[in-house]
Structure formats: C-alpha cells, structure tokens
Amino acid sequence: MNAEQREYDVVVVGAGGAGIRAAIEAKAQGARTALVCKSLFGKAHTVMAEGGIAAALRNVWKEDGWDVHFRDTMRGGKLVSSWRMAQIHAQEAPDRVLELEEWGALFDRTPDGLILQRDFGGHRYARLAHVGDRTGLEMIRTLQNRAVEVGIDVLMECSIQRLLTDDGRVSGCVGYWRQSGRVVVLRAKAVVLATGGVGKCWRITSNSWEYTGDGMAMALEAGADLIDMEFVQFHPTGMVWPASVRGILVTEGVRGDGGTLRNSKGERFMFRYIPDFFRAETADTEAEADAWYEDKTKRRTPDLLPRDEVARAINAEVKAGRGSPHGGVFLDIATRRPAEYIRARLPSMYHQFKELADIDITKEPMEVGPTLHYIMGGVRVDPDTTASTVPGLFAAGEVAAGLHGANRLGGNSLSDLLVFGRRAGLYAAEHAARERAPRVDPAQVDEAARRMAAPLERGGEGEEPYALHSELQDTMHELVGIIRTQSELDEAVRRLGSLRERSAGVAAKGGARFNPGWNLALDLRSMLTVAEAVTRSAALRKESRGGHTRDDFPKADPEWAKVNVVTRLRDGRLELATEPLPELPEDLRALVLAEAQPPPRQEQHPEMESTAPAGMAGVRP
Amino acid sequence: MTEATGTREATVRVWRGEDRASGGFAEYTVSVDPGMVVLDVVFRVQATAAPDLAVRWNCKAGKCGSCSAEVNGHPRLMCMTRLSSLPEGEPITVAPMATFPLVRDLVTDVSFNYEKAKTVPAFRPAPPGPDGKRRMYQQEVERVQEFHKCIECFLCQNVCHVIRDHEENKQAFSGPRFFVRLAALEMHPLDTNDRIDLIRAKHGLGFCNITKCCTEVCPEDIHITDNAIIPLKERVVTEFYDPLAWAKRRIFGPR
Numbered sequence: 001m002n003a004e005q006r007e008y009d010v011v012v013v014g015a016g017g018a019g020i021r022a023a024i025e026a027k028a029q030g031a032r033t034a035l036v037c038k039s040l041f042g043k044a045h046t047v048m049a050e051g052g053i054a055a056a057l058r059n060v061w062k063e064d065g066w067d068v069h070f071r072d073t074m075r076g077g078k079l080v081s082s083w084r085m086a087q088i089h090a091q092e093a094p095d096r097v098l099e100l101e102e103w104g105a106l107f108d109r110t111p112d113g114l115i116l117q118r119d120f121g122g123h124r125y126a127r128l129a130h131v132g133d134r135t136g137l138e139m140i141r142t143l144q145n146r147a148v149e150v151g152i153d154v155l156m157e158c159s160i161q162r163l164l165t166d167d168g169r170v171s172g173c174v175g176y177w178r179q180s181g182r183v184v185v186l187r188a189k190a191v192v193l194a195t196g197g198v199g200k201c202w203r204i205t206s207n208s209w210e211y212t213g214d215g216m217a218m219a220l221e222a223g224a225d226l227i228d229m230e231f232v233q234f235h236p237t238g239m240v241w242p243a244s245v246r247g248i249l250v251t252e253g254v255r256g257d258g259g260t261l262r263n264s265k266g267e268r269f270m271f272r273y274i275p276d277f278f279r280a281e282t283a284d285t286e287a288e289a290d291a292w293y294e295d296k297t298k299r300r301t302p303d304l305l306p307r308d309e310v311a312r313a314i315n316a317e318v319k320a321g322r323g324s325p326h327g328g329v330f331l332d333i334a335t336r337r338p339a340e341y342i343r344a345r346l347p348s349m350y351h352q353f354k355e356l357a358d359i360d361i362t363k364e365p366m367e368v369g370p371t372l373h374y375i376m377g378g379v380r381v382d383p384d385t386t387a388s389t390v391p392g393l394f395a396a397g398e399v400a401a402g403l404h405g406a407n408r409l410g411g412n413s414l415s416d417l418l419v420f421g422r423r424a425g426l427y428a429a430e431h432a433a434r435e436r437a438p439r440v441d442p443a444q445v446d447e448a449a450r451r452m453a454a455p456l457e458r459g460g461e462g463e464e465p466y467a468l469h470s471e472l473q474d475t476m477h478e479l480v481g482i483i484r485t486q487s488e489l490d491e492a493v494r495r496l497g498s499l500r501e502r503s504a505g506v507a508a509k510g511g512a513r514f515n516p517g518w519n520l521a522l523d524l525r526s527m528l529t530v531a532e533a534v535t536r537s538a539a540l541r542k543e544s545r546g547g548h549t550r551d552d553f554p555k556a557d558p559e560w561a562k563v564n565v566v567t568r569l570r571d572g573r574l575e576l577a578t579e580p581l582p583e584l585p586e587d588l589r590a591l592v593l594a595e596a597q598p599p600p601r602q603e604q605h606p607e608m609e610s611t612a613p614a615g616m617a618g619v620r621p
Numbered sequence: 622m623t624e625a626t627g628t629r630e631a632t633v634r635v636w637r638g639e640d641r642a643s644g645g646f647a648e649y650t651v652s653v654d655p656g657m658v659v660l661d662v663v664f665r666v667q668a669t670a671a672p673d674l675a676v677r678w679n680c681k682a683g684k685c686g687s688c689s690a691e692v693n694g695h696p697r698l699m700c701m702t703r704l705s706s707l708p709e710g711e712p713i714t715v716a717p718m719a720t721f722p723l724v725r726d727l728v729t730d731v732s733f734n735y736e737k738a739k740t741v742p743a744f745r746p747a748p749p750g751p752d753g754k755r756r757m758y759q760q761e762v763e764r765v766q767e768f769h770k771c772i773e774c775f776l777c778q779n780v781c782h783v784i785r786d787h788e789e790n791k792q793a794f795s796g797p798r799f800f801v802r803l804a805a806l807e808m809h810p811l812d813t814n815d816r817i818d819l820i821r822a823k824h825g826l827g828f829c830n831i832t833k834c835c836t837e838v839c840p841e842d843i844h845i846t847d848n849a850i851i852p853l854k855e856r857v858v859t860e861f862y863d864p865l866a867w868a869k870r871r872i873f874g875p876r
Contacts, residue, residue: 041735106765112756149743208678356703514726
C-alpha cells in the first residue's frame with residue numbers, strides 16, 4: 001500500500017447542503033475537517049432545489065409553529081417517520097434558516113423586511129423561505145462561501161469507494177481522485193456520510209450522474225443498517241418533453257404560487273383524487289381551493305396534496321387516456337397569474353421551458369409528469385446525533401432515513417440538510433474528540449484499490465458500463481416504479497441478480513485520468529446494491545403507503561404502520577427484516593392523529609403585527 | 622412546437638487529448654433526436670463510440686454551471702445549447718474552455734477560480750435590529766440577488782481577454798466572476814466589511830477595460846459589466862482618486 005494518505009478528525013463525504021453544513025460545524029468544534037466532493041465544489045444536487053426551505057418562521061402566518069410543521073411532516077410521511085427527528089427538525093429549522101441569513105443569504109422579503117414564505121404541498125401555512133425558484137443555489141453558495149471563509153479542506157472531484165473500519169469502528173475511507181485516477185486514503189476518527197440519493201438507478205429522474213447510492217452501499221458494507229428503502233419519491237412534475245430533457249424538475253412552487261394541474265379535457269382532476277386521510281383539510285370545490293391561497297381559514301387546494309398523492313393521480317390520468325400529447329398532464333399557471341408575477345416568482349422555470357422546450361409558461365401550459373426525485377429511506381440513524389449503528393459513522397441528508405417516513409414534503413429536504421447536517425458535524429466532532437488515532441488496515445485499502453483497478457485492467461474485454469447502467473435503469477423503471485406488484489418485483493430481483501453477475505466483469509476502456517466510463521463502472525456496484533435493497537424492501541412491505549404503492553395491496557395496513565423494513569449486509573448478501581418503530585409519545589400522537597387541522601394558535605407574540613404581504617394576507621378567524 | 626420530428630444523423634467534432642499540444646479534434650457521427658442539446662450528443666458519443674470521453678456535468682438543466690465548453694467557438698453551457706440553435710447539416714465543434722489548463726478532453730482545471738475565492742473577504746453582517754430581527758427590503762435585496770444568480774460556470778472568466786490571452790495576469794486579476802461576487806458583498810444591505818482597497822490592489826479591477834465580453838456569455842444574463850464592474854470602478858475612483866474624498870480622509874481619517 002503506497003497510496004496517498006491524509007489524516008483528519010472528521011471526514012465529510014458529500015458536499016451538498018448536509019455535507020457542507022456538517023463540515024462547518026465540525027470545524028467550528030475544532031475538528032480537523034475534510035469535505036469531499038464527487039464533483040466540483042458547489043455543484044451538488046442541492047443547487048437544483050427550487051422551491052424553498054420549510055421552517056415555521058411565522059413571518060407570514062403567525063398561526064404557524066413547530067407543532068404545526070411537525071404535524072404536517074408526520075402526516076405527509078404517512079405516520080412512519082421517526083417522530084423525534086420530525087420534532088427536532090421542526091423545532092430547529094427556523095434557527096438554521098436565520099443562520100444562513102447571518103452568512104449572507106438573501107431571501108425574498110415580506111413588505112416589512114423579513115424573510116418571505118411561500119405555500120407548498122402538504123404544508124398548512126405558507127412556510128418556505130425562498131429566493132424565487134432558485135433557493136438551492138442560494139443555500140449552497142452561502143454554505144460554500146462560509147466553508148471557504150472558515151478554511152475547510154475541500155477535496156474536489158474525489159470519489160470515495162469504501163469505508164475503512166478498525167475493530168468495528170470507522171477509521172477512515174478510501175477513494176480516488178477523478179482527475180488523476182490515483183488512490184487516496186483518508187484516515188479519520190469519524191466519517192459523516194452526506195452522499196445524497198439513488199436517482200440514477202431509474203430512467204427518468206431529476207437527479208444527476210452523482211446520485212448512485214454510494215453512501216448507502218458503503219454504510220451497508222461497513223455494517224450499518226438501512227431502513228425504509230421501499231419509500232421512493234416520484235416528484236409529480238418533471239418535464240416530459242423534449243425526450244432528452246424528460247425528468248428535469250418543475251418546482252412545486254408553480255402550484256404553490258397558484259398553478260393548477262389539468263388533463264387533456266381541461267379538468268382540474270386533482271379534486272377526484274383526494275384521499276380520506278387528507279379529506280378534512282383539503283378543499284373540494286375549485287372556489288374554496290382558489291380562495292385558500294389568500295385565506296387560510298379555507299382548506300388547501302388538492303393541487304398541493306403531498307407529492308405521492310399527486311404523482312399517483314397524474315399516473316392514473318395518463319393511464320386513463322386523459323394525458324397530454326407527450327404522456328404527461330398540463331400544469332397551468334398562464335391563465336391564473338399575470339405574466340409579470342410568473343416571471344418574478346418563477347424565473348428559472350420560465351427560462352428552462354423557454355430554452356429547452358420553446359414554451360412560454362406565461363402564455364401556455366407546461367406538460368409535466370412524474371420523475372424519480374428522492375429516496376426517503378437510507379442509513380438508520382440516531383435521531384439526536386445522526387450516528388449510524390457503526391461507531392464513528394454518521395449520516396445526514398438524503399442518505400439518512402427517518403425524518404420523511406413514507407413520503408417527504410416539499411421544502412423539508414433543505415431544512416433537513418441544515419438541521420441534521422449541523423448535528424452530524426457536531427456529534428462527529430464530539431466522537432472524534434474521544435477517539436484515539438485511527439488505525440488503517442492496509443488489507444482493506446489494498447482490497448479497495450484492487451476493486452477500483454479491476455475494470456481498467458480488463459481493458460475493453462468485458463461488459464460495457466453504459467449498457468449495464470441502461471439495463472439497470474430500464475429494470476427499475478419498468479418494474480419498480482410508482483405502482484408495484486409482487487410478480488414484477490420478483491422479476492426485478494431476478495434481473496438485478498443477473499446484472500450483478502455481469503457487472504463483476506465490467507470493463508472500462510482508456511486510462512484512469514478523468515474517465516467517466518471507468519467512474520460509471522465503479523458506481524454500478526453501489527447502484528446495484530441499493531436497487532436490490534429498494535426492490536426487496538418493496539416486495540416485503542405488503543401494503544400501500546406514501547412512496548410505496550402496491551397494485552396487489554392497494555390499502556394502507558395499520559399493522560405495517562408499526563414497523564420499519566430494515567436492510568443489512570451479512571456475508572455478502574442483503575438480509576431484510578421488519579423491526580418496530582419507536583413509539584410516538586401520547587401528546588404528540590394526539591397532535592398528529594387529530595383528523596381536523598389544529599386550531600389557529602393564540603398569539604404568542606402580541607407585539608408582532610400581521611406580517612402577511614399584501615395580496616397574500618389571510619383574514620384571521 | 623417548432624421543431625421537426627424524427628431522428629437524424631449529426632456529425633460532431635470533439636476535442637480529445639490530455640494536453641493541448643498533442644490533442645486534436647476527433648469526428649463522430651451519432652443519431653440525434655428532436656429537442657436534443659449538445660450535452661446529449663456528447664453522451665451519445667460516450668455511449669456508442671468513446672466511453673472514456675471526459676466531460677463535466679451535473680444537473681443538465683442550466684443550474685449548476687458544470688458543462689461549460691466552447692461550442693462552434695462560442696462559450697456555452699452544453700446542457701442549454703439546443704441543436705436546433707446550430708446550423709443544421711454542419712458539423713458541431715465542441716472544445717474545452719481555452720483559458721484554463723487542460724485536464725483531459727473537454728475537462729479543464731478550473732482551480733484558479735477556487736483559489737481566487739479564498740481571497741475574498743467574508744460577509745460581515747451589521748447587528749440585528751432592536752427586536753432581534755434583521756430587516757431588508759425587497760427592492761434593496763433585488764439588486765444583489767441578480768449577482769447571486771451566478772452559477773459559477775466560469776464562462777465569463779473564460780472569455781475575459783485579460784486572462785485568456787495573458788497567462789501572466791492571472792496572479793493580479795481575479796476576473797469577472799469575482800467582481801460579481803465582490804459587488805454582491807459590497808452592495809449587500811447588511812454587510813459592514815470594506816473591500817474597496819482590496820478590489821483595486823489585489824483583485825485587479827483596473828485591468829478591466831469594459832469590453833463586456835463577460836456579460837455577453839453569461840448564461841444567467843447577469844449584467845456583469847454595467848451592474849457589477851462599473852459601480853465597483855466608481856467606488857474605487859471615489860475612494861482613491863477623488864480629491865475631495867481624499868481631503869476628507871486626510872482631515873477626518875479613513876471611513
């Protein structure tokens with residue numbers, strides 16, 4: 001073993017919102033901290049987040065509060081979220097947003113100069129702090145600048161392939177520099193995984209090439225548990241045309257700002273898809289739905305039901321032959337808001353459709369359809385510390401599971417990244433302060449190095465990585481999509497098994513220096529692992545809930561609301577089990593299960609004047 | 622929908638190699654579909670002919686600024702350049718950005734920009750108001766929000782002739798991307814840091830002779846020259862070359 005070696009207290013793998021926030025916190029705690037990005041710094045998927053950061057800041061609706069946000073999150077997650085994570089998240093999100101402002105972020109403002117908040121699916125009140133429809137860019141750039149300011153070591157274009165362990169504890173990780181192809185070993189007392197999701201396993205996705213499940217696969221390999229892998233979110237509104245941009249995200253903010261979904265007959269079909277679970281809080285007439293934007297005593301428009309509901313509804317409309325010409329439905333804001341308002345609120349959507357589809361969204365409806373967007377499942381973590389079941393290994397953001405249960409609400413991801421990113425950095429640094437210097441086992445490094453070199457050594461002689469990836473994407477899309485059924489899941493497991501066998505002989509042409517074919521060959525391994533975890537978890541959960549819909553078990557089953565599906569790697573094979581969820585305390589249970597929405601709260605701050613912006617203010621009941 | 626339907630063949634000339642002296646263009650013919658962008662064509666080449674073709678990309682939606690290149694000689698994001706905007710029937714030329722050292726094929730070493738970022742003095746907010754809140758108004762933040770649209774594609778850096786044609790200027794000149802960043806900080810309603818001397822002395826604002834090449838290539842339509850560079854130049858002039866301001870400083874001390 002003569003690879004480059006570096007030593008740190010805390011290594012953060014992944015440099016989206018969660019990773020950068022974790023690194024900032026670890027550094028603030030005095031830990032020697034490295035932040036590893038698979039791409040250039042500032043390009044992670046967080047940059048694509050559009051709508052906003054959910055936090056009960058109470059700038060627009062002082063009736064809001066952490067308890068309402070908590071209730072919305074738990075209900076959106078179909079009651080299988082980690083209640084403690086949901087509580088911490090709702091309580092701490094406002095401080096994390098204000099902290100971004102402290103670091104230079106410029107959110108859109110209310111008329112009296114505070115952070116403006118917008119409506120989003122599943123949220124009782126306008127709650128999302130935002131910057132037009134480019135909130136993620138503002139967030140990642142603010143965090144990036146802060147990280148540079150505090151002097152964090154940023155390792156760019158470095159792909160981590162394996163966690164190192166010493167006697168069951170994490171001792172670092174090993175990967176390669178994409179620019180040179182050379183192996184690098186990072187010794188560390190603690191590792192924070194912030195590697196994001198798994199979107200590239202599917203054909204139509206809003207995710208970039210980086211979303212290959214590396215963190216989850218490495219965590220499994222190190223002995224950690226994954227949970228909830230069957231819960232995968234199809235964002236209801238991705239672009240459907242032209243084919244080459246199919247899947248690119250269209251923000252929920254379009255509906256939050258007044259847009260509505262229509263089928264080919266012009267019907268606002270969402271009124272036909274209101275589930276019993278949300279009936280009491282959802283408008284059933286167009287008049288009430290349209291009034292809700294300005295009057296929160298009215299019930300919310302079904303256009304803003306949680307994403308799982310909307311994605312299934314669109315899927316059903318298309319199947320019933322009421323879809324748009326390119327296999328989606330119509331998203332219309334042109335007839336509902338003035339052009340000037342649309343361009344001001346949704347500038348990047350305007351630009352995106354104009355440039356990529358020749359559509360002027362101020363004049364014509366958009367064509368949209370579901371796109372694989374997010375995975376609720378991931379590494380099982382302690383709700384307070386983000387510690388995985390392996391000592392020294394922490395996880396935050398999309399790679400971690402628990403907060404979002406069976407379905408994530410829009411806007412809850414950016415707040416998740418900030419709240420649990422900070423906690424991961426904090427507790428990783430605390431852990432590191434207690435640990436002795438990490439010992440690296442050369443055999444583990446050699447094994448990882450051999451694994452990395454293998455596809456190159458095969459030269460052109462073997463399976464082609466792009467072809468294998470393409471087959472994987474087709475398999476997951478055809479058989480593990482929005483609607484699932486036992487026979488198809490079984491078929492998917494079989495196909496994934498054969499892909500795994502073939503991937504053992506994957507070969508990469510060319511050299512190690514910035515070679516995307518080789519990089520993909522290596523990423524296939526983790527993609528196949530997480531794809532199998534998703535498929536088998538989906539086969540195990542015999543009910544429909546949130547981002548997991550079974551044709552053969554179409555109803556939610558209260559018994560399944562009591563358990564997580566857990567995935568572990570034992571002797572090279574994935575093992576699945578069901579384990580009980582933590583019990584929801586009585587006071588919180590009452591809050592969550594109350595059928596009607598909680599009554600508007602008493603004013604907590606009598607000095608606070610109504611801050612709702614003109615034209616958005618509701619009449620207090 | 623103005624575009625014709627149907628698949629056709631397209632020829633693309635992609636720059637290949639690990640250094641500028643020995644590399645050159647390689648020609649590929651791939652099938653293309655309506656609506657495709659240049660990055661899709663590069664993917665087709667990867668999937669069918671050159672699996673090791675090096676290219677940087679992430680979001681493929683014009684939001685991350687990774688896939689900058691020179692398409693038919695014009696600095697562009699490959700993901701936002703539709704084939705229908707290029708002359709049909711002629712080969713498409715795709716080359717790496719010229720201003721930065723080559724890594725391989727279409728990928729360049731843009732670390733220059735990340736090093737410059739480290740030299741920008743951070744945001745320092747004024748204390749909150751008496752109620753503990755920070756207030757800013759939409760009108761005053763909007764001016765700065767324009768600068769925050771920057772996706773760091775570095776196309777402005779790539780076309781800036783101060784560094785494109787003069788490697789020796791890179792030390793003393795930070796480039797348009799950082800004038801945008803410095804302007805954002807200087808005009809931030811809450812910022813209290815003073816960077817004017819640094820902007821003149823360390824970031825080399827004086828090198829810029831406002832040819833507006835940067836503004837022309839900005840995929841985010843940031844008015845780099847008019848809204849960032851010229852106001853900064855005015856501030857530098859006021860601070861250092863205005864005799865009245867100079868006299869005031871002599872009498873009352875630096876601001």
